[in-house]
Amino acid sequence: MATAISLSLSLSYAQLHTPCHRRLSASGPRGPFPRLCSRSLRVSAASGASPLDAGNPAWDALDGVSVFATGTGDAVPLRDLWDSTEGVAVVALLRHFGCFCCWELASDLNNSMEKFESAGAKLIAIGVGTSDKARILADRLPFPSDSLYADPERKAYDVLGLYHGIGRTLFSPASAKIYSRLDSIKEATKNYKLQGTPSDLTGVMQQGGMFVFRGKELLYAWRDEGTGDHAPLDDVLGVCCKVPAT
DSSP states (O other), X not given: OHHHHHHHHHTSGGGOOSOOTTOOOTTOXXXXXXXXXXXXXXXXXXXXXXXXXXXXXXXXHTTXXXXXXXXXXXXXXXXXXXXXXXXXXXXXXXEETTOHHHHHHHHHHHHTHHHHHHTXXXXXXXXXXXXHHHHHHHHHTTOOGGGEEEOTTOXXXXXXXXXXXXXXXXXXXXXXXXXXXXXXXXXXXXXXXXXXXXXXGGGGGBXXXXXXXXXXXXXXXXXXXXXXXXXOHHHHHHHHHTSOOO
């Protein structure tokens, strides 16, 4: 089973004969935040000085970034998906809609939806691919389509500085943790379809991340170091629960 999962995760990378013109080195992220977070970052009045404390660089970087609604395919400005004053949003960036580990993460997020809602947080899940690819995951997992969005050009991933490349996807030591979750992955992918994989196979080399915003303020940032290196949802929920009620 472990070997099958590993081979499936690779999704025939050997077929990628031409180098990705958008790929950075295996050791570096993309976008305007080259050191956005090493593992996770919490930003608060008690956390001390941080490069993210000056203004709202993550919020500002998302200006002009649109994602596509799963249900309608309509483009929606990402920053319009939550209240920019005091609204709390958990923005979960999956790898792509044909990724085994992303089906597992989406399942965990779906199971935690009530907890996020109780904490006053809106869950926004984004994946690499088109809206029709997103619908495959939404229908077959299932996952609420009104909380799922597509980012075919990986614009949100770019501006938030998430990792991309063969090294992070296939050779990162952080990816080894998936072998402790094979039962969870198997359960989440009972209705899996490979057709969720993006047509542009450079998209399968994208890594995800997790961000918590309160209005324009970034409270928490996590950048996946490898495939399946997801943010601990208890930590994410803990950040949401500590946000003062308005």
